[in-house]
Amino acid sequence: MTAQAKEGRPEGAVSTPPSPAPPAIKLVGISKAFGPVQANKDISISVQPGTIHGIIGENGAGKSTLMSILYGFYKADKGDIYISGQKTEIPDSQAAIAAGIGMVFQHFKLVENFSVLENVILGAEDGALLRPSLAKARKSLTELSAEYGLDVDPDAIIEDIGVGMQQRVEILKALYRQAEILILDEPTGVLTPAEADQLFRILDRLRDEGKTIILITHKLREIMEITNTVSVMRRGEMTATVKTSETDPAHLAEMMVGRKVLLRVDKEPAKLGDEVLAVENLQVTDEKGVLRLKGVSLNVRAGEVLGIAGVAGNGQSELLAVLGGMMPGSGTIRVNGQEIDLTGKDSNGQTRRARGIAHVPEDRQTAGLIMEFSAWENIIFGYHTDEQYQSGVLMDNSGIIKLAGEQMDRFDVRPPNPRLSAKNFSGGNQQKIVLAREIERNPDLLLIGQPTRGVDIGAIEFIHKQIIALRDSGKAILLVSVELEEIMSLSDRIAVMFDGHIMGERLPSETDEKELGLLMAGVNEETA
Amino acid sequence: MDFLTILQVSDSSIRLAVPLLLACLAGLFSERAGIFDIGLEGKMLFAAFFSAAIAYVTGSAWLGLLAGIAGSMLLSALHGVASITFRGNQLISGVAINFLAAGLTVLMAQAWFGQGGRTPQLSGDARFTEITLPFAEALRDVPVIGPIYYELISGHTALVYVAMLCVPLTWWVLYRTRFGLRLRAVGENPAAVDTAGISVIGLRFAAVAIAGILCGIAGAYLATALQANFVKDMSAGRGFIALAALIFAKWKPWPALYATLLFGFLGAVAIRYQNIQIGNFTIPVQFMEALPYILTVVILAGFVGKAIPPRAGGEPYVKER
Numbered sequence: 001m002t003a004q005a006k007e008g009r010p011e012g013a014v015s016t017p018p019s020p021a022p023p024a025i026k027l028v029g030i031s032k033a034f035g036p037v038q039a040n041k042d043i044s045i046s047v048q049p050g051t052i053h054g055i056i057g058e059n060g061a062g063k064s065t066l067m068s069i070l071y072g073f074y075k076a077d078k079g080d081i082y083i084s085g086q087k088t089e090i091p092d093s094q095a096a097i098a099a100g101i102g103m104v105f106q107h108f109k110l111v112e113n114f115s116v117l118e119n120v121i122l123g124a125e126d127g128a129l130l131r132p133s134l135a136k137a138r139k140s141l142t143e144l145s146a147e148y149g150l151d152v153d154p155d156a157i158i159e160d161i162g163v164g165m166q167q168r169v170e171i172l173k174a175l176y177r178q179a180e181i182l183i184l185d186e187p188t189g190v191l192t193p194a195e196a197d198q199l200f201r202i203l204d205r206l207r208d209e210g211k212t213i214i215l216i217t218h219k220l221r222e223i224m225e226i227t228n229t230v231s232v233m234r235r236g237e238m239t240a241t242v243k244t245s246e247t248d249p250a251h252l253a254e255m256m257v258g259r260k261v262l263l264r265v266d267k268e269p270a271k272l273g274d275e276v277l278a279v280e281n282l283q284v285t286d287e288k289g290v291l292r293l294k295g296v297s298l299n300v301r302a303g304e305v306l307g308i309a310g311v312a313g314n315g316q317s318e319l320l321a322v323l324g325g326m327m328p329g330s331g332t333i334r335v336n337g338q339e340i341d342l343t344g345k346d347s348n349g350q351t352r353r354a355r356g357i358a359h360v361p362e363d364r365q366t367a368g369l370i371m372e373f374s375a376w377e378n379i380i381f382g383y384h385t386d387e388q389y390q391s392g393v394l395m396d397n398s399g400i401i402k403l404a405g406e407q408m409d410r411f412d413v414r415p416p417n418p419r420l421s422a423k424n425f426s427g428g429n430q431q432k433i434v435l436a437r438e439i440e441r442n443p444d445l446l447l448i449g450q451p452t453r454g455v456d457i458g459a460i461e462f463i464h465k466q467i468i469a470l471r472d473s474g475k476a477i478l479l480v481s482v483e484l485e486e487i488m489s490l491s492d493r494i495a496v497m498f499d500g501h502i503m504g505e506r507l508p509s510e511t512d513e514k515e516l517g518l519l520m521a522g523v524n525e526e527t528a
Numbered sequence: 529m530d531f532l533t534i535l536q537v538s539d540s541s542i543r544l545a546v547p548l549l550l551a552c553l554a555g556l557f558s559e560r561a562g563i564f565d566i567g568l569e570g571k572m573l574f575a576a577f578f579s580a581a582i583a584y585v586t587g588s589a590w591l592g593l594l595a596g597i598a599g600s601m602l603l604s605a606l607h608g609v610a611s612i613t614f615r616g617n618q619l620i621s622g623v624a625i626n627f628l629a630a631g632l633t634v635l636m637a638q639a640w641f642g643q644g645g646r647t648p649q650l651s652g653d654a655r656f657t658e659i660t661l662p663f664a665e666a667l668r669d670v671p672v673i674g675p676i677y678y679e680l681i682s683g684h685t686a687l688v689y690v691a692m693l694c695v696p697l698t699w700w701v702l703y704r705t706r707f708g709l710r711l712r713a714v715g716e717n718p719a720a721v722d723t724a725g726i727s728v729i730g731l732r733f734a735a736v737a738i739a740g741i742l743c744g745i746a747g748a749y750l751a752t753a754l755q756a757n758f759v760k761d762m763s764a765g766r767g768f769i770a771l772a773a774l775i776f777a778k779w780k781p782w783p784a785l786y787a788t789l790l791f792g793f794l795g796a797v798a799i800r801y802q803n804i805q806i807g808n809f810t811i812p813v814q815f816m817e818a819l820p821y822i823l824t825v826v827i828l829a830g831f832v833g834k835a836i837p838p839r840a841g842g843e844p845y846v847k848e849r
Contacts, residue, residue, distance in 0.1 A: 071723075073847065094725035109720040111713045112839065122713050123724025125706040133706070173724075 022085025024049040024181055024212035025070070030079035032065055039065040041236045043079070047229075049180075052203060052213040054223040054244070057233030057256055058456035059427060063216050066233070067183050071103045072096040083181070097124075102174020106186040108166050112159040116152050116169050117141065120176050137176065144175050148205050164195035171202065182206065183214045188222060192311050193484060193517035200226050218457065220249040220263070221485070232256055257458045267468045270492040273302030275337075276445050276476035277323075282331035284318045292318040293329065294500035300445065300476040305467065307491030307508075308480040311520050315500040316480045317362055320449045323478070324359035325352040326367070336444060353382055358438035360431075362449030362480065368434040369422040376404035376418035379437045411436040412462055428452075428459025435463065439470055446470060449480045464490060484513055484520075498522040535679040537796050542684065543754060545792025546691045547572065547746040547763075551770035552777070552784045553698050554742035560702070560779055561735030562715035562840040566622035567607055568743055569767025570629030575600040575747025577633040580647040580758035581640060583654040589752050592654065593687075596751070597744030603629065604740030612732045615844030626767075634760050647751070647758040656685035656753040685753040687745060694742070698781040711735055715838035718845040728845045743767075765821065772824040778835045794819045 023046040032040040040062045047053045057063050068074045070081065072090040081088050083099045090096050096103070110119050117137055125133040141154050150168045158166060167187065174182055184203075188196040203213055203226060215227060223230050224244060231241040232255040240255050253261040277300040284293040293315050300306045310316050321327040328343040335355050341347045349359065361367035369378050380389055380400055389400050404418040411432045413425070422430055431451065438446060451467065452460045467490060471477050481487050487494055488508050496503045496519035503519040518525060551568045558565040578599035583592025603625050610621040634645035641647055661682035668678045702708040710731055714721045718728045746766075751758045769791055777783035798816035805811075 072725075092725065093723055097725050103723065105723065107719075109717065109723040111716045111720050113716060114713065118709060119720070122709060122720065123726045125709070128706050130704055130706060130709055 021049060023047055023082070024084060025214070026082040026085075027066075027070070028080045028082070030066065030069060030076045030081075032062075032069060032074060032076050038236050040069070040076070043233075043238045045231055045238060045241060047181075047212055047214065049084070049212050050207060050210045051228040052207055052215055052226055054215045054217065054227035054230040055233060056216075056218060056220070056223055056230060056252060058218070058458065059454065060235075060456075061233040061256075062236040063233050064185065065236075067103070067185060067214070067216060070096065070183065071101060097177050097179070100178060100180040101183065102171075102177060102179030102181065103183045104167065104170040104174065104185065104187060106189060108163075108170055110158045110166060110169060112157075114158060115154065116156050116158065116161075116172075117154040119158060119169055120154075120173050124177050140176060141172060144172055148175070148209065149202060150175075162195075163190045164192075164198065167191070167195075167199065168202070171206075179211075181212045181214070183216070185216045186218070187215070188217070188219065190312075192520055193513055194521060196222075219485075220252055223252065224249060234258055253457060257456075259458075261457060262461055265464050265468060265489045268472065270305070270471065271303045271474070273304075273474055275299050275301050276335065277478065278332075278334040279323075280332045280334075282319070282322065282329055282333065284315075284322050284327060284329040286318065286327075292500055293322070295331070296497075296500070296502055298495055298502060298505075300478055302444075302476050303471055303474045304492045305471050305477040305479055305490050307487040307494045308478065308497055309484060309487045309494055309516055309520060310482070310497035312482050314497045314520075316497050317449070318500075319497070320359070320362060320447050320478075320480055323352075323357065323447050324361065325349045325357075326361075349382060353441070353443075356444035358441055358443035358446050360434050360438050360446070360448040360451065362453075364427075364430050364434050369430060371423040372421060374419050374421055375408065375413070375425070375433055376401045378422050378433055379404045379407055379418070381437070383437070383441065407436045407440055408433070410440075411466070426456070426459075428455040428463075431455055431463060432459065435466055439466060443475065445476045445478065447478050447480075450482065451479070452481075452483065452486060484516060487516075488513070496520055532675065532679070535675055537793070537800055539680050539683075540796035540799065541789060541792040542680070542688065543792070544795040545788045546688050547749050547754070547766050548770050548773060548788040548791050549785060550691050550694065550742045550746035550749065551767055552773045552788050553694055553781065554739040554746070555771055555774045556698065556777075556779055556781065556784060557711070557735045557742070558739040559774065559841055560715045560838055561711050561732050562718060562838055562843065562845070563607070563611055563732055563736055564618040564622065564842045565607065565736075565739055566619060566768070566771060567603060567625030567629075568739075568770055569763050569765065570622075570626035571600040571603045571740060571743035572747040572750065572763040572767055573629040573633055573761070574603055575744040576751035576762055577637060577647070577747075577758045579744075579748035580650065580751035581637070583650055583752050584641075584648050584757075587652070587654050589650075589654055589656045589748075592752050593656075593745065593748040596748035597741055600744035600747060601737060601740035604736050604743070608733050608736040611844065612729055612736070615846065618842050618844075630761060633758065637758060637760075645760050650752060650756045654752070655756055656687055656749070658683045658685055659689075685749075687749045687753050690745065691749075692785075695781050695785045698784075702781065707734075712838075715840055718840050719847075722845070722847060732845075769820055769824050772827045775835050775837075776827045779838065791820050791823065794823060 025047040027043060027045045030040050030043040043066060055063050065074065069076045072092045072095050075091060081090055088099050090099060117134055120141060121133050121137045126136060127133065138154055145151060150172055152165055152168050152172065187199060191199060207213060217223060227244045229241060230244050232239045232252060234256060249263060253263055280297050282293050282296040283291065286292050296319060308316050318327060322329040322342065325348045328347060330342060333340050333342060335357060340355055365371060389396055401418050405416060408416040408418060413429050413432045422433065451463050455463065467477060479490060491508055493505060494508055495505045496516055498520060499522060503522065504524050551572055555565050555568055575596035579592035579596030582595035583589050607621050607625055610616040611618040637647055638645045664678045664682035667674045702712065710721060710726055714728055714731045721731065722728050750762055755762065773784060773787035773791055776787040798819055801816060802813045803810050
């Protein structure tokens with residue numbers, strides 16, 4: 001089947017549109033249900049060879065299910081798959097690989113302590129013995145690297161190399177298996193802007209060499225930047241397929257959500273008040289003895305959003321953890337002019353809350369919520385000793401459930417059922433539960449980490465509005481996010497973290513993604 | 529301590545290390561594939577009973593060995609079905625296997641032979657006999673090399689040589705073959721194996737089956753080579769010591785040999801020096817016999833430096849979307 005896939009692109013298929021080249025992939029009437037949930041409803045799509053086809057849609061729209069069917073993880077209930085015009089059955093991943101389909105998952109499927117070479121041949125060995133396979137792979141890896149500009153060291157161990165290179169290994173894995181069709185699932189989620197640009201150059205080159213690429217993403221900018229055509233999925237259905245050149249982000253967002261969506265955050269200029277948070281020379285050492293914060297100083301004033309940008313793992317998480325009382329540190333932190341304890345038994349979430357600090361942790365599933373507990377229990381955690389929740393020596397459960405229901409209404413949590421376990425809500429609604437808990441306390445300072453990670457575009461809009469509303473009511477907000485767009489649109493001031501330092505502060509109106517990207521990579525052009 | 533004593537203690541160390549080594553390699557295959565196996569003990573015990581019983585009935589140690597392997601693999605299959613097919617908790621499955629084996633072997637022995645839960649003494653061909661290697665007698669009087677060859681290298685049962693060969697064989701399979709690459713991968717990141725189009729379940733069952741074979745040989749060795757019958761609980765915690773050795777060896781074949789030899793040596797010392805005098809104080813024999821177990825605790829308490837187990841160890845593989 002590989003041979004057929006290879007012939008999938010006759011010469012000049014792109015330049016002469018009327019050429020009857022069979023589509024690289026054609027799906028006809030694909031349906032898939034999981035119990036009562038219809039994940040894919042009668043989906044038909046056709047992708048021309050040598051093009052990049054984007055698929056966008058909210059979480060749960062069915063993108064991943066569709067790609068899993070194409071890669072043999074699931075079997076469709078109904079519908080047919082045609083690869084290069086040939087009807088193809090794909091019962092398992094082996095068949096998908098044989099049909100020339102390669103997949104780069106959002107979470108890489110690499111063996112961490114294997115070398116690049118070992119990862120590349122895994123499952124594609126030539127015989128029972130490794131030596132000849134490794135030698136052959138080394139040779140063809142060198143060729144592939146040169147051909148597509150995919151630079152990797154074949155002998156490097158996966159856990160020692162950066163995510164950008166790990167992703168290149170995933171692409172090489174697919175190419176080594178002679179994939180003609182490459183599916184990438186949210187490929188830029190873990191990359192810095194510079195790495196993402198590099199990826200796009202690679203994808204461009206792959207397209208020029210005749211490969212067909214399917215790009216699944218929720219970032220509209222990427223769709224606009226690199227795809228030829230784009231399909232929009234909503235609630236298991238393919239709502240539209242359009243030429244990228246004939247659409248725009250606002251229109252795509254509307255098709256995704258089913259209503260008009262505000263992509264830009266509407267906000268008034270900040271009305272700055274007194275300094276609420278002042279951090280001086282903050283240092284933090286983690287459990288392994290590694291210095292994570294190397295003397296951070298910053299301040300946030302009332303009515304202001306300070307955005308902390310940076311590639312994950314440069315100390316932002318530790319900054320939030322120390323401020324939130326989850327980790328000890330040294331240095332000084334003053335809230336409303338009063339110093340707070342950074343070590344000892346008075347340094348914890350409870351005392352922080354008493355000082356007017358609310359914290360929406362980065363990882364809502366492990367630190368923000370107890371997934372097995374119901375929404376009403378989650379919505380009072382940390383505040384459960386408050387007078388209003390007590391009834392004698394017991395807790396006033398029915399009263400709490402009623403209050404929780406009202407809060408969930410106000411924060412548009414769907415479904416607004418306080419008795420449902422946290423794990424049964426979607427990512428966006430889980431986040432709204434956490435936000436409801438923290439914002440409704442009317443804190444002086446809100447610490448908020450990755451507010452929209454894994455959250456749908458509709459919910460993002462709501463969450464952003466809540467953050468701005470809190471700022472406009474004169475509260476101080478410290479926002480940590482790896483999404484540069486989010487930082488740019490919400491912040492009144494941006495601080496970029498790199499390797500435990502603040503690399504620099506910028507005003508959103510006076511900077512751009514390029515400059516911030518350089519700062520995130522540790523390059524400060526002003527001081528250089 | 530003279531040269532001959534050293535040789536004899538070393539010789540004894542090897543004999544005692546062999547069941548540990550086989551069980552340790554069994555654990556290595558299983559755990560490298562991501563299946564924790566604390567049922568090594570039970571499998572050895574099961575194999576010991578079946579090999580002793582069948583060897584007695586048929587009069588052939590080799591048939592006994594086969595029966596032992598079959599018995600051990602039966603429990604392996606059980607562990608596989610529970611922890612791979614039904615994604616059960618691997619520790620609980622292993623504990624259950626140990627209990628099952630401890631009870632069932634005595635019960636079957638009593639029902640079959642009526643000798644108080646043991647099997648009758650084996651003799652002649654029903655036992656593995658010691659093999660004298662060629663030229664052992666002739667070389668015996670050559671200084672240094674002669675005694676080493678005669679005392680230490682020659683004069684073991686076939687199973688000892690099998691166990692020793694298993695070490696390089698395991699290394700080769702693990703690091704030089706496609707199967708080994710996939711086996712190691714499945715214990716580290718089964719999702720990588722799955723998306724490469726290889727069956728995670730198939731690989732894990734294969735690993736568990738190999739563990740069954742090796743435990744089977746270990747059990748047969750206990751009952752038909754080291755001893756001459758099956759007695760209640762004769763594995764005496766060796767399965768657990770093998771697990772400690774596996775951690776000590778950081779899941780690698782050659783270090784597994786060294787680790788098990790160390791445990792074997794401690795056992796040999798305990799047997800040979802029942803009462804060691806230090807001045808007026810006599811170290812009690814119980815202490816000497818407890819030494820391997822004490823070392824086990826020390827090793828498990830993490831005094832050997834950081835040992836990183838296979839990353840997917842103990843977790844059933846669930847295909848994610």
